[in-house]
Amino acid sequence: MRTDRIPGLAIVKGMLFAVRQVFRPNLTVRYPEELNEISPRHRGRLILLYDEAGTLKCETCFQCAQACPIECIDMGGVDTRNRYHVHWGASEQYAERREESALRRSGRPVPDRTFDPFEPVDLGPLDEILAAGKYKPANALAMLESAQGVYGHLPVAALQHMAHQTGADYAALYGMATSYPHLHFEPPVGHIVRVCRCTQCTLLGGGRVLAAFREHLGTDVGGVSPDGAVRLDVTACGGTSSGSAYVEVDGEPLPKSSPEDAATIAAALRANVPQGEAA
């Protein structure tokens, strides 16, 4: 072949070839203007299928849940005469989900039962907050903080109402609320001690402080002490460390923290129980 004999010719040939490719149509599918055709057999869609007559194909035979090698399908349902509740699968994984099929086939109206167990709250103040925030998900943080100011914490019913009114996903609001340590979902109880676990604070001895609090309060992170007086939580210091790890008690940062102080602070808080205010 000629390219063997003349040094450098193959290199030029390669370049010319590449230039020719510029003028060929490219392979990119410009989503969302162009969509890739999905074959009818594609199994990637998580939906229940209906047949041509509009009837649901799912028979609730549990075979899919039984066959799944990693046990990721969870089904629950009510039988058509509402006699008993059927469930198959790990109950904690995706929470109790009412399976559509039995309900829909029974011809009854299907309420969204996911949030049934949660107590209703007075939604009047929440409506005002939503109107002030113009129902925009972009103002979600401000609205969540106002809601916490009104209710003391973020009840599930409030979050659900907010999700319905703003159009944002419940999961999105919930997820946003979990990112901020000052928003919490249970009613405030007693005192809260928060320790920072960032690298800087850990280098300054944060681990020891946290261990001391764990020991003296008798609970782990995220839990409440046995007498229900003090809760232990973690937070982020935001870089404001001052020579010792960042510890907050009831929202006020301590000037200096050490494992020895932890014992005294824990005892003081426990003695000082009736203070149902937490920031």
Place this chain on the structure above:
Amino acid sequence: MSAATTPTPTPAGVSPLGKVVLALLAVVLAGALAFFLLWVTGVGPLAVDWIIETGDANIEILRFIAAATGVLLFTVPAAFVIIYMELKLIAQMNLRVGPDRTGPWGSLASLMAGLKVLSKEDFTPRGVDVPVYTLAPAVVFLASVMTLLVIPFAPGMAGYYMELGLLYFFAASGIGVVGLMMAGWSSFNKYSLLGGIRAAAAVISYELPLILGTFGVVLLAGTLNLGQIVENQAGWMWNWYAFQQPLALIIFFIAATAEAGRTPFDYTEADSELVAGFATEYSGMRFGFFFFAEYVNVFILSALTVTLFLGGYHTGVDIDPILGFLGVTTPVELGNIDPGSLGPWLLAIPFLVPPILVLAVSGLIWMVKSEWGIIKSLVVGFVLTNLLVGAAVSFWAIFSFEALLGLLVFFGKSFGLVALFVLMRATYPRVRIDQMANFAWKWLMPAALLNIFVTAGAIIIVREYFS
């Protein structure tokens, strides 16, 4: 840390745009007031006179400052254009689309890349040698940018005309190696060290063929002044040094590929081998400096190739003989028309000619496009007239101001060579470092030396026997 207890009311105030307009208005009013006061009290004209006097006295320094500033300001947009070209061209060669969404046809993508790099956290890792670490990007960037000072962009438009322009160019670009080594060594990191040393070895190996490749041109031109070298290539295309020194052009181009750190010699960014080479520990704008410096380097090496071998800002076509043959003088000279002789029609012309033109063009459109109404044809006619007049004025400007034509030709040629660099990046794998060193020392350097001997011999022979 406590949550708000009442919902915050919406501020019934000015919108953001309103705030900007108000601020601008305040500035304009303050400026007008200051100007009025200065003029009335007589301080203004005195100050203006003084400024003009000192300016005239120190025109050289002012010109230099303006040139240096212009050069600095030029580098970043040039880098943006090259980055965009790279992204789009390589994508097309890979049968992809490249940036598509930011700006029309993705043209703002490189601007966004620059802003992204600017907005990242600027940190100094623990254990680095702080002064060296901080200065390394500056050294690498300045090494590339300083060389732009001597390149002639257009007739009469070089930053600074030096007698030793080519020497200054190589001296300035050689400082870049120091920057690479500084970066590699000061990062407290084995990968950076390896990457820095490899990159420095590559760049140093190819400095010699780069410089030796230009000696042929210097011998033929008899000067190191880049402006003079370009002037020697005026006229027809066969005056270009590329036809008298083809071997030197090839050597120079290959060495330039290695100098700029482009594939197939890209050790500075061999990311399938050693993470990010010497720039592993850099992030944010520090990395942005290296990034821009590389692309500016590509541009300046293309610009130097164009200056030395491809005729600089000359078009390669000598139109004066053609025009003389056809009996046409240079296009319309405004000096032939005497505005004073027109009398009151002088004022009428700006008010009469544009509407007539617009109406004529719109009328044509309206007649041709039957489905368009009068308003639509008027609007389209207006836009089209503006475009036509703009194009006519641009053509007139380009052909009567040689500077503009020269600038366009120069940039066209330079970016064409940059496109060649980009093409090579898309097509070739990387050369191994020992093969690269082999190639530089055993092939390119002897070839460059051979070129010099042959050129010198030819000059002597021609001088002795033919003139």
Place this chain on the structure above:
Amino acid sequence: MTTPREQVRSLDDPEVMVQTPGTIYDTIPPLTPRTEREAEFYDVGDGEMLVNLGPQHPSTHGVLRVVLKIDGEKIVDLDPVMGYLHRGVEKICEHGDWHHAISNTDPLEYAASMFSESLPVLSAERLLELEVPRRAEYIRVLAWELNRISSHALFIGWLALDLGGITPILYGFGERDEIVEMLASLTGQKLLFNYMRIGGVNGDLNHDFLSRLGDWMSRAGARINDQATLMNENEIFVNRTKGLGVVSREMALQYGMSGPPLRATGVPYDVRRAHPYSVYPELEFDIPVRSDGDSYARYLLHVDEIKQSLRIIDQVLHQMPDGPVMAKLPRLLRVPPGRAFAALESPRGQYAVYAVSDGSDQPFRFRIHDPSFFNLQAVVPLTRGHLLADIMAIMASLDPIMGGIDK
């Protein structure tokens, strides 16, 4: 050689990382070597450095950590550390059904998963002494060969990418895209197909698949030819791979290598001809063999194999019989007790499984023999003495897939 258990510190340990400013420059105390090889490797000489080609790296074909002992640019010694992708596949298979094992072994060779899925299938069929319908066998061969072509297209692209060329991999992905969409219309997924079943396959060919296949066959391999044009004669590429990583015949047989690295040394061993399975005895194809044993020969061998696969697909489409695609099996499958060994020729070499059944509906043990595991071991002797850039060329030309290596 991972960090010994005693030295691993947990973040919950309150003592962790409490350091005074003076301690940040303390070197990490040396590990006590546990084997002779460790002692030899971690004895760092003068001027040598230990560098991690870490688990996160663009060129290690997955998560592979290679500890390199380098002297400047030259590699003195290497120590690959595997196990970052270990998912306990063999153990998981023991907990499910024989049918579950199909989707569990899918991700072993994720680039061409029809091959790794077929392992429990073939071994169960041997234990059951099941007669698979002919149409199902032909469809299996079609699926295997399509997967082989898509995997080789990817290999060529990877090899170029590791050497620094950014274009051939996109051509490879273009080809692979078409094949994989074809298989998606057949099986329902694009990567982990879950298509093989004990006794046949999961669904007959449909119109969508056949029309796409017809379209593709008319320009089959065009993009592979493009890739080859860019790379075959390119001097830079040839200089980077020729004479590099030469595997001799004896070394290949000693290390138990199989597949293209073995055939590039001159040994014409292909499981499809040596221990025929499925309908391969009825199909005509050649086994490409080269004798140089270097990276360039391995690359050319892959290109040859694509041509042979196209030949096979052509014959299969012409000879496809009618019939059912799945044998009749009881709903609860109890495989008779016994042991079976089943081997396939995958794009990387001989993929084999030794299955032990105890008569229940769960397999007792699968021992999976993955070709990349054995092929990758050759990296150590081959790379000693070469430069840092060569380890990429050698590793890429051996075509490892970490999913199979770590199982």
